[in-house]
Amino acid sequence: MENKVQTFSLLTEDDIHLFREGSHFRLYEKMGSKLVSKDGVDGAYFCVWAPNAKSVCVTGDFNSWSRQSHPLILRSDGSGIWEGFIAGLKQGDAYKYFITSNFNNYSVEKADPYAFHFETPKKTASKLWKLDYSWSDSVWMNSRKQKNANNAPISIYEVHLGSWRRKPEDNDRYLTYTEIADSLADYCRDMGFTHVELLPVMEHPFDPSWGYQSLGYFAPTSRFGTPQDFMYLVDKLHREKIAVILDWVPSHFPFDEHGLAFFDGTCLYEHADKRQGFHPDWKSAIFNYGRNEVKDFLISSALFWLDKYHIDGLRVDGVASMLYLDYSRKEGEWLANKYGGKENLEAIEFIKRLNHVVYENYDGVQTYAEESTSWPMVSKPTYLGGLGFGYKWNMGWMNDVLSYMQVDPVFRKYHHGKLTFSFIYAFSENFVLPFSHDEVANGKGSLISKLPGDKWRQFANLRVLFAYMYSHPGKKLLFMGGEFGQFKEWDFNGSLDWHLLAYPENSGVKKFVRDLNSVYKQNPALFENDLSWEGFSWVDANDSDNSIITFIRKAPKAKEAVLCIFNFTPIPRHNYKIGVDYKGKWEEILNSDAKEYFGSGVGNLGFKETKDFGAHAKPYSLEVSIPPLAAVFFRYKY
Template identity: 55%
Template sequence: MAQRRGGSQSVKERSVEPQSVADIIASGDPFSMLGPHEILPGTWEVRAIIPHADTVTVVARDGQTTLAPMERRFADGLFVGTLNASQRPDYRLQVESQDHVEIRHDPYSFGTFLSHHDIAQLRDPGSDAIYRKLGAHHLDLGGIQGFLFAVWAPNARRVSVVGEFNNWDGRCHPMRRRHEGGVWELFIPDVIAGQRYKFEIIGLHGNLLALKADPLAFTAEHPPATASILKNTPEFEWNDGAWMRARAAQNQRKAPMSIYECHLGSWARVPEEGNRYLTYRELAVRLIPYVKDLGFTHIELLPITEYPFDGSWGYQPISLYAPTSRFGTPEDFAAFVEAAHAAGIGIILDWVPAHFPNDPHGLSYFDGTHLYEHADPRLGFHQDWGTYIYNYERQEVATFLVANARFWLELYHLDGLRVDAVASMLYLDYSRKPDEWIPNRYGGNENLGAIDFLRRMNEVAYATAPGAITIAEESTAWPGVSQPTYTGGLGFGFKWNMGWMHDTLRYISKDPIFRRYHHHDLTFGLLYAFSENFILPLSHDEVVHGKGSLIGKMPGDQWQRFANLRAYFGFMWGHPGKKLLFMGGEFAQEQEWNHDQSLDWHLLDDPYHKGVQTLIRDLNAAYRSIPALHERDCEWKGFEWIVSDDRDNSVIAWLRRGDAENSIAVVVSNFTPVPREEYRIGVPLPGFYREVVNTDASIYGGCNVGNLGGVSAEETPSHGRPCSLCLTIPPLATLILVLERA
């Protein structure tokens, strides 16, 4: 970071007699008045602000030899000692208060640490300097242990480090302002990891702000407590090299991707211990084997960057660089990620660069000005969510966010970032009335700063984390979301297909007798299915706020409800696109999701619920093992309609193709409770088509109507193809058949 350098000033350079403690700490350069100063040739003054001390003595480095007593100059804690020395003294301070005696190093005997190059890098959105340099970092200066604190607050009049090591007193450790970058820095010796701290800031207009948490803190207190905690830079001894190499070599567009979306705080709890959360390490033992057994390829975590309010589910983060302490330490979280990789499972993080909460200890009004957010609420405030919008056009803010993406991918080995609320970032008029937004410089509604930020973030992510992916939650028709930036796209790897989700959920919630009038809800998505690299999401947003659970959306009696859900899952797993399912859906959770309690695991004692879970396991196995179901998820050449217009019978059928010529799967869905006998569909090749999935199988809770394991193609042309299958399609069911031998 930098070498230790002398902080003294010669009398020939500057000699300042402080008038008050307030003058010193408000100066922006406390080093000009504190620490050692040569006031005459061979005569030095040592000045220190220690408000709670009774006496202070300058002692030699060994702590044994007295060099000079210090006089209290001001009642609020300025001590001054005079000693004779031919060169800058090497000293420590002996501080006595009541019955306590402590020998400490003087923070103001050290020079600057951040170089001009370091500070310049804080505006480079491709650099990791912002979390390598800002925040609090442990230093060992020839045996002197401590932490270097640095914070960006260009408009502040004064910034001090406060914490349990100085009784949260802003007079004790005022920081030095580095004018070239608006950065304040101070090395405080003798503080140790685990201690709590914040920044005390006097704003632009002279007002004392609420104490601010460190925006770059690596860990924080368990909410509702709000302090940052001193922590060495996360550097873990990873043992997942084989996973990382394999990930880097994989083409993610062609690989199977079945994602289990999970809220760690409510997946499972420990009721016998006050309904507490499971820890990261307990989740590694319970959640990861569960997900592996069900055959999912990834776990997507609802945000675990530290957040103050449980009810936000993490979507209003306060410390973007700190994994939430609700479930353990940074080391515990890294162990969770490594356990997932050892099990062959990737970890995706829901990441929130779209907005931040207005909690007083957070980023809002950070230095007494709208530093991270736009000052104009038409640009800087989300009316729907009561949150602030980042000012993406400010280079330091963009760098802060891009570096955060890199931080999680590089330091914590995460396998992807799903970026929340992208639509709200792209449009200046998002959820606003005509008079509530400001057009861009071209008169349009595009947020040009956000677009540049997202492109840069994706470029950096893919350049620095080989094989990792980025995913956009984007609900509009914005073109090229998952196209490369060099073609004009936003550069994401994938995009959630929100239209597919809304259309098909609307369809499946209808009584079967009315579905013929809504047949387009099933088929419309194929008109644009290959315009992006899509993920089909059945996410947490669809099972909250009165929407009910997935099984709760299904019409009919118990048998029909479960048959509907099973048929829908079969339809989804056979449809082009990667898959995402929110926790609880895999066993048909009856209640709407509640973030304050565990999932209803007791439902697995019921055969219907257990059957849905078994189906999900088998669907994942088929999806992963059958190339035709995943290799061309994102390519139009991988899909062909067979039956798209049988609205009267609510039957659809299509063909999925893999890269090999004979890599063929057939998917057929019947969304009525009427079985369809001798239903003929055309296929391109002769041979035996094995029935790998039948959602009506008795093992899933169905009636076992089907095709006795498979059907041989007949040389009877149908649907424009030379061969055909004559099928029995069960009621409210989906079949997946695979060409086994031609």
């Protein structure tokens, strides 16, 4: 191609000022590659930050991957930005930046950090691409503030797109975004999930990382199709009134040569000192959160998905590793902050800024922290001194309850505190209760495989576990496959075992999760006051000998109470007395032991009437039958 690089810029002086001070949060509108017209001629504008480069050339299929023919022009304002216009380029053209450094004669081909689309891995070039799309989700976008609110039911289905379903007749290949869209949306609607959370869809080079080794912070992976294909998936879910949450990874990135690491021959995006810039767990690079241009890059990425893809929430991965300088490090392997402490002050400030900007700019969007320590006020507003997240994953609850459920029921009475301990701190944060992908991978086995007993008892344990999660204060998250009791540990490289639904025990637990979602959404007592003691009170937390707990969920505005009873042994309890505040008929709205769920069918014939003598310091009581390894919910309208 004869066309050479021409002087051209989309950047203004204000852009440069904001970029350098760390306050430009929509850099994707200016940086990277843009298909534009200059003087009536169509082509592409390129813009890349490489302050320590001697030269930057655009190389691609349009110039036979020449490394010299199309050099970009360094701006004279000291910003370190190289830019220029090349005529004749079109959508789909592949390109990279060939960067020669001022240091050590280093040269390398790099993908565009701000690219909107990439070649399909294992190819690594960026692609010129426009993000035009005609959205059909205006009804959802106008209502999502209510659907995403703290007093709304939130039941999240966590999905890895590459292994939810596959095409066995086509060499077991992935479903594309468009192929999965209708079936996933229909499935979630029918099952009653309110949200879908997708493991990282950002472009990544290594399949076994499940997307958590991201490099394309502005590009959905091309494994499943184009950006517009991914937009269709989000659009379809929204049209079915299902919110979309994306996993987003600002905690680290991989060292692949075409990526961000050592970008211009120096540690541009990462810390140079390995005690700050190397993640020992994931063998990856850690962002330099103190560098303004890096903060611009990351926050621009977060806003990009909310802007261009109508995403309803971001689940921020690895927050604990960002907060602590000594995370997974031995003595002598980390650097203290300026006060001598282990807190990563720059990362903390970045997280607060991120959340402030998100909530300032988007009405109805939530951020979720995967944070596994006792760091205070993770989900409290920044103006109160918190980190500013909307929610925090309750990893303590998850670990305790799974530890309890793995104990043989004969011995559960000795571990009763693990079941009830979470209520000591249940309202200290805005919690999500997660049974996520992390609990069913890396040798941990599936959820049901953790549970003791024969097949009947395993499935009964699984149903009562789910019932406990759905009635416990906090929003809900369940990884795919758990809802139908997949026995095999999750394999990212194959489909879920959908054939198991031919068996009554698996189809039974799937029906139960569907009905559990329905009961959850239809009863405000189970979600309206999730974040305060106003929505919860114990009836009896101390019947450890029988491994039974009972509590009330309340919705004063709806004038509704739901009594939740759990029996964690295989022994049915008949004429079990439970104290209640309200006189009259209590309707049995859910019984995990129903025969349609593969249970034994012990129940209460649909309702119970109160007795005039009290129990548990309550004026009235119910005498109920509690099925084996089961949960029973009773509703009262007052």
